Amino acid sequence: MKNTYIVFSTILLLVTFMAPANAQRAWVKSKVKQDMKEKYAEPEKEKGREAIRGVSYENDSRYPVPENPVQATIAMELMSFKKNGKVKDNTTTKWVFGKTGECMIVNEGTKDENRMLFDYKGAAMYMINQQEKIATKMPIINFQKMAEKLVAEHIDFEDENGVWQQTNQTQTIHGFKCQKYIYTNSKEKTTMHVWVTKDINIDLSGNHVFGGQIKNFTNSAWRTKSSKIDNNYPQGMMVRSVFFENNKETPNTQMDIVLFEKKSNPAYFNLENYMVNDILDKL
Structure with a gap:
């Protein structure tokens, strides 16, 4: 990523400074x-x-219907910190997993609210403007590359350079009984303090995009395939994670699960009162 940025910047500078010399042509x-x-x-x-x-949406089979259409509602709070440790940004995100797809709501109930709705059976994705009641529709495949990039940029907890350490610390976080683990990657110079609970029992691994972002260590490929179980490796759902970068003592980000329910509100998937604009109609 860094090399790509450098190359792009170099090209931009070359174009900028070469423009006057080429004006006559x-x-x-x-x-x-x-x-x-x-x-x-x-x-x-x-x-x-x-x-x-x-x-068409009807015959587009490039993005399969989820194998695990569970119903659940999970709300998260993500905080980023300044160098002095004070909170820089605070974002709330709600994931709603319904019978026909998934919906992500960012900063619900505020002027900055944004929604993304994935209708897997309809092979459609909607970018929703909640205030103006406008939904922009597009083929769901258009989001596939972005989703793959999103997953690729996540921390790989099963990196061979990473080491897990189980601690004796326990804490009740947002009503969930949790145990603390520490993940250290000396090569990447990163550390993460993780609180894991066994109180949340749900498998979202078959859900696309959003479901894949909810880390459940119980279903880890490393844990299920390894012949020798490392007791230092977490077991359960991650409720809190505090990320430290470049061996610093001040955290960069903190993520908390603040709500978990084994149900979903179908209203999040109802677009009857929205004006739907299909980008395919603009072609």
């Missing part, structure tokens, strides 16, 4: 660009449009 370049666009770009774009039109 602007008309020629513009003419060539227009000719190339008419000859190659537009036909290719039209092929792409036709390909997209050929895949």
Whole structure:
């Protein structure tokens, strides 16, 4: 990621400083660009449009229906900290897992509220403006690459460079009885204090995107495949995690599960009172 940013910045600087020197050739370049666009770009774009039109929501099988359509509601609070340890940002996120999909609500009930609705059976994703009651619809496959990137950027708790340590510390957090574990990765210079509970018994591993973000160590591939169980490895659902970067004593972020229910409100999946704009209609 860092190398990509450096390359992008270098190209941007080159384009910026080369512009004056090439000003006298602007008309020629513009003419060539227009000719190339008419000859190659537009036909290719039209092929792409036709390909997209050929895949309707009804026959789009590229994104499978979740294998585990459980119903649950989980609310999380994420805090980021300044260098002096004071809270910088505070965000609440609610995940609603229904019969037909998943809904993520950020900062519910505030002017900054945002919603994303995934209708897996309908192969559609909706970006929802709650205040204006507008839902922008698009094929769910459009989010797949972004989701894969999201998962790839998460901390790999099963990294061979990481070490788990079980502590004797216990604490009741938001009504859940938890035990503390410490994860250390010397290569990445990161540490995470994790509080895990066995009070939450639910398997979200079959749910796409949002379900995959809820860390349940009980269903860890490492734990289920390893012939030797390490007692230092957490067992249960992660209720609190405090992340430290670059071997600092001040945390970067803290995540808490503040609500857990084995049910979901179908109202989150009802778009009857919304104006739906389908991006496919704009092609």
